[in-house]
Amino acid sequence: NAGVTQTPKFQVLKTGQSMTLQCAQDMNHNSMYWYRQDPGMGLRLIYYSASEGTTDKGEVPNGYNVSRLNKREFSLRLESAAPSQTSVYFCASSEGWGQPQHFGDGTRLSIL
Amino acid sequence: KNEVEQSPQNLTAQEGEFITINCSYSVGISALHWLQQHPGGGIVSLFMLSSGKKKHGRLIATINIQEKHSSLHITASHPRDSAVYICAVPRSYNTDKLIFGTGTRLQVFP
Numbered sequence: 019n020a021g022v023t024q025t026p027k028f029q030v031l032k033t034g035q036s037m038t039l040q041c042a043q044d045m046n047h048n049s050m051y052w053y054r055q056d057p058g059m060g061l062r063l064i065y066y067s068a069s070e071g072t073t074d075k076g077e078v079p080n081g082y083n084v085s086r087l088n089k090r091e092f093s094l095r096l097e098s099a100a101p102s103q104t105s106v107y108f109c110a111s112s113e114g115w116g117q118p119q120h121f122g123d124g125t126r127l128s129i130l
Numbered sequence: 131k132n133e134v135e136q137s138p139q140n141l142t143a144q145e146g147e148f149i150t151i152n153c154s155y156s157v158g159i160s161a162l163h164w165l166q167q168h169p170g171g172g173i174v175s176l177f178m179l180s181s182g183k184k185k186h187g188r189l190i191a192t193i194n195i196q197e198k199h200s201s202l203h204i205t206a207s208h209p210r211d212s213a214v215y216i217c218a219v220p221r222s223y224n225t226d227k228l229i230f231g232t233g234t235r236l237q238v239f240p
Contacts, residue, residue: 060218077227108173121175
Protein backbone atom coordinates (compact mmCIF):
# COMPACT_ATOMS: atom_id res chain seq x y z
CA ASN A 19 0.00 0.00 0.00
CA ALA A 20 1.92 3.04 -1.27
CA GLY A 21 -0.36 5.73 0.21
CA VAL A 22 0.71 9.15 -1.11
CA THR A 23 3.62 9.16 -3.57
CA GLN A 24 5.51 12.31 -4.47
CA THR A 25 8.08 12.72 -7.24
CA PRO A 26 10.79 13.83 -7.40
CA LYS A 27 12.25 13.61 -3.89
CA PHE A 28 14.96 16.21 -4.58
CA GLN A 29 15.35 18.85 -7.27
CA VAL A 30 17.66 21.79 -7.91
CA LEU A 31 16.48 24.48 -10.31
CA LYS A 32 17.85 27.74 -11.60
CA THR A 33 15.86 30.93 -11.20
CA GLY A 34 13.31 31.22 -14.00
CA GLN A 35 13.10 27.51 -14.78
CA SER A 36 9.79 25.72 -14.57
CA MET A 37 8.92 22.34 -13.16
CA THR A 38 6.00 20.22 -12.02
CA LEU A 39 5.85 18.30 -8.76
CA GLN A 40 3.81 15.14 -9.05
CA CYS A 41 1.56 13.60 -6.40
CA ALA A 42 -0.55 10.46 -6.57
CA GLN A 43 -2.61 8.65 -3.94
CA ASP A 44 -4.02 5.13 -4.05
CA MET A 45 -6.51 5.42 -1.17
CA ASN A 46 -9.45 6.67 -3.28
CA HIS A 47 -9.44 9.91 -1.31
CA ASN A 48 -11.52 12.88 -2.42
CA SER A 49 -9.43 15.72 -1.02
CA MET A 50 -5.83 16.52 -1.86
CA TYR A 51 -3.50 19.27 -0.64
CA TRP A 52 -0.15 20.88 -1.42
CA TYR A 53 1.85 22.40 1.45
CA ARG A 54 5.24 24.01 1.80
CA GLN A 55 7.40 23.79 4.92
CA ASP A 56 10.03 26.42 5.67
CA PRO A 57 12.43 26.59 8.64
CA GLY A 58 10.83 28.14 11.71
CA MET A 59 7.37 28.17 10.17
CA GLY A 60 4.48 25.78 10.28
CA LEU A 61 3.29 23.97 7.19
CA ARG A 62 1.40 26.37 4.92
CA LEU A 63 -1.31 25.41 2.46
CA ILE A 64 -0.57 26.34 -1.15
CA TYR A 65 -3.58 24.82 -2.94
CA TYR A 66 -6.38 22.45 -2.07
CA SER A 67 -8.67 20.22 -4.12
CA ALA A 68 -11.89 18.98 -2.54
CA SER A 69 -12.68 16.68 -5.46
CA GLU A 70 -11.70 15.86 -9.02
CA GLY A 71 -12.01 18.96 -11.19
CA THR A 72 -12.02 21.48 -8.34
CA THR A 73 -9.16 23.49 -6.87
CA ASP A 74 -9.01 26.30 -4.33
CA LYS A 75 -6.27 28.67 -3.22
CA GLY A 76 -4.67 28.26 0.16
CA GLU A 77 -2.58 30.61 2.24
CA VAL A 78 0.38 31.05 -0.17
CA PRO A 79 -0.74 30.39 -3.79
CA ASN A 80 1.28 33.07 -5.59
CA GLY A 81 3.78 31.65 -8.08
CA TYR A 82 2.10 28.24 -8.23
CA ASN A 83 -0.52 26.49 -10.34
CA VAL A 84 -2.18 23.14 -9.74
CA SER A 85 -4.02 20.51 -11.73
CA ARG A 86 -6.32 17.84 -10.34
CA LEU A 87 -5.86 15.51 -13.29
CA ASN A 88 -8.12 12.80 -11.91
CA LYS A 89 -9.10 11.48 -8.49
CA ARG A 90 -5.62 10.00 -7.93
CA GLU A 91 -3.31 12.78 -9.09
CA PHE A 92 -2.74 16.38 -8.02
CA SER A 93 0.24 18.20 -9.53
CA LEU A 94 1.90 21.46 -8.51
CA ARG A 95 3.61 23.62 -11.14
CA LEU A 96 6.16 26.37 -10.72
CA GLU A 97 6.07 28.38 -13.96
CA SER A 98 9.09 30.59 -13.24
CA ALA A 99 10.95 29.45 -10.16
CA ALA A 100 12.25 32.03 -7.67
CA PRO A 101 14.73 31.56 -4.79
CA SER A 102 11.85 32.32 -2.35
CA GLN A 103 10.25 29.07 -3.48
CA THR A 104 13.13 27.03 -2.04
CA SER A 105 11.32 24.80 0.43
CA VAL A 106 10.18 21.30 1.25
CA TYR A 107 6.88 20.53 -0.45
CA PHE A 108 4.38 18.03 0.92
CA CYS A 109 1.35 16.57 -0.78
CA ALA A 110 -1.44 15.12 1.36
CA SER A 111 -4.82 13.50 0.87
CA SER A 112 -7.88 12.76 2.97
CA GLU A 113 -11.29 11.15 2.57
CA GLY A 114 -12.83 14.59 2.93
CA TRP A 115 -13.92 17.26 5.35
CA GLY A 116 -13.05 16.46 8.95
CA GLN A 117 -10.92 13.43 8.16
CA PRO A 118 -7.21 12.81 8.93
CA GLN A 119 -4.71 13.76 6.26
CA HIS A 120 -2.12 11.34 4.88
CA PHE A 121 1.17 12.85 3.77
CA GLY A 122 3.72 12.00 1.12
CA ASP A 123 7.43 11.91 1.95
CA GLY A 124 8.05 15.40 0.62
CA THR A 125 10.05 17.00 -2.19
CA ARG A 126 13.10 19.05 -1.25
CA LEU A 127 13.36 21.84 -3.83
CA SER A 128 16.28 24.27 -4.09
CA ILE A 129 16.23 27.23 -6.45
CA LEU A 130 19.52 28.94 -7.14
CA LYS B 131 -8.59 33.47 11.03
CA ASN B 132 -7.29 30.96 13.56
CA GLU B 133 -3.90 31.17 15.15
CA VAL B 134 -2.04 28.22 16.66
CA GLU B 135 0.62 28.33 19.35
CA GLN B 136 2.58 25.38 20.65
CA SER B 137 4.74 25.07 23.73
CA PRO B 138 7.45 24.30 24.41
CA GLN B 139 9.35 24.77 21.14
CA ASN B 140 12.03 22.31 22.24
CA LEU B 141 11.92 19.56 24.81
CA THR B 142 14.54 17.11 26.01
CA ALA B 143 13.78 14.17 28.27
CA GLN B 144 15.31 11.06 29.72
CA GLU B 145 13.91 7.73 28.65
CA GLY B 146 10.91 6.82 30.77
CA GLU B 147 9.80 10.38 31.53
CA PHE B 148 6.22 11.60 31.09
CA ILE B 149 6.02 14.21 28.31
CA THR B 150 3.44 16.96 27.81
CA ILE B 151 3.19 19.18 24.72
CA ASN B 152 0.63 21.99 24.61
CA CYS B 153 -1.36 23.63 21.83
CA SER B 154 -3.58 26.71 22.02
CA TYR B 155 -5.75 28.15 19.28
CA SER B 156 -7.79 31.31 18.99
CA VAL B 157 -11.19 30.55 17.40
CA GLY B 158 -13.77 27.79 17.52
CA ILE B 159 -12.99 24.61 15.61
CA SER B 160 -14.58 21.35 14.51
CA ALA B 161 -11.55 19.20 15.32
CA LEU B 162 -7.87 19.45 16.18
CA HIS B 163 -5.08 17.40 14.62
CA TRP B 164 -1.86 16.12 16.17
CA LEU B 165 0.86 15.00 13.77
CA GLN B 166 4.35 13.59 14.14
CA GLN B 167 7.23 14.49 11.83
CA HIS B 168 10.05 11.97 11.91
CA PRO B 169 13.73 13.03 11.79
CA GLY B 170 13.75 11.83 8.17
CA GLY B 171 10.97 14.29 7.34
CA GLY B 172 7.91 12.07 6.97
CA ILE B 173 4.66 13.29 8.55
CA VAL B 174 2.13 10.99 10.18
CA SER B 175 -1.29 11.85 11.57
CA LEU B 176 -1.52 10.76 15.22
CA PHE B 177 -4.92 12.00 16.37
CA MET B 178 -7.94 13.97 15.31
CA LEU B 179 -10.18 14.99 18.18
CA SER B 180 -13.08 17.30 18.78
CA SER B 181 -13.75 16.59 22.48
CA GLY B 182 -12.46 14.73 25.49
CA LYS B 183 -9.54 12.37 25.21
CA LYS B 184 -8.08 9.82 22.79
CA LYS B 185 -5.42 7.19 23.53
CA HIS B 186 -3.21 5.20 21.21
CA GLY B 187 -0.55 3.10 22.86
CA ARG B 188 1.61 5.41 24.99
CA LEU B 189 0.17 8.54 23.39
CA ILE B 190 -2.77 10.42 24.89
CA ALA B 191 -4.39 13.53 23.42
CA THR B 192 -6.83 15.72 25.30
CA ILE B 193 -8.80 18.78 24.27
CA ASN B 194 -10.70 21.46 26.19
CA ILE B 195 -12.98 23.18 23.70
CA GLN B 196 -14.02 25.95 26.11
CA GLU B 197 -10.42 26.87 26.87
CA LYS B 198 -9.29 26.34 23.23
CA HIS B 199 -6.42 24.16 24.40
CA SER B 200 -5.13 20.68 23.67
CA SER B 201 -2.33 18.59 25.15
CA LEU B 202 -0.39 15.63 23.81
CA HIS B 203 1.05 13.34 26.46
CA ILE B 204 3.62 10.59 26.00
CA THR B 205 3.91 8.09 28.83
CA ALA B 206 7.14 6.12 29.44
CA SER B 207 8.98 8.05 26.71
CA HIS B 208 11.50 6.22 24.53
CA PRO B 209 14.26 7.44 22.21
CA ARG B 210 12.14 6.38 19.22
CA ASP B 211 9.61 9.06 20.27
CA SER B 212 12.16 11.70 19.25
CA ALA B 213 10.43 13.74 16.56
CA VAL B 214 8.67 17.03 15.93
CA TYR B 215 5.07 17.06 17.14
CA ILE B 216 2.73 19.40 15.27
CA CYS B 217 -0.70 20.68 16.18
CA ALA B 218 -3.11 21.86 13.45
CA VAL B 219 -6.62 23.33 13.42
CA PRO B 220 -9.02 24.43 10.69
CA ARG B 221 -8.74 28.07 9.60
CA SER B 222 -12.36 28.51 10.61
CA TYR B 223 -15.17 26.27 11.78
CA ASN B 224 -16.49 24.89 8.51
CA THR B 225 -13.38 24.31 6.42
CA ASP B 226 -10.84 21.60 5.69
CA LYS B 227 -7.98 24.07 5.28
CA LEU B 228 -5.63 23.69 8.22
CA ILE B 229 -3.33 26.09 10.06
CA PHE B 230 -0.31 24.42 11.58
CA GLY B 231 1.72 25.25 14.67
CA THR B 232 5.47 25.52 14.30
CA GLY B 233 5.95 22.25 16.15
CA THR B 234 7.62 20.98 19.32
CA ARG B 235 10.96 19.25 18.81
CA LEU B 236 11.28 16.37 21.28
CA GLN B 237 14.52 14.55 21.98
CA VAL B 238 14.47 11.56 24.32
CA PHE B 239 17.84 10.33 25.54
CA PRO B 240 18.53 6.80 26.78
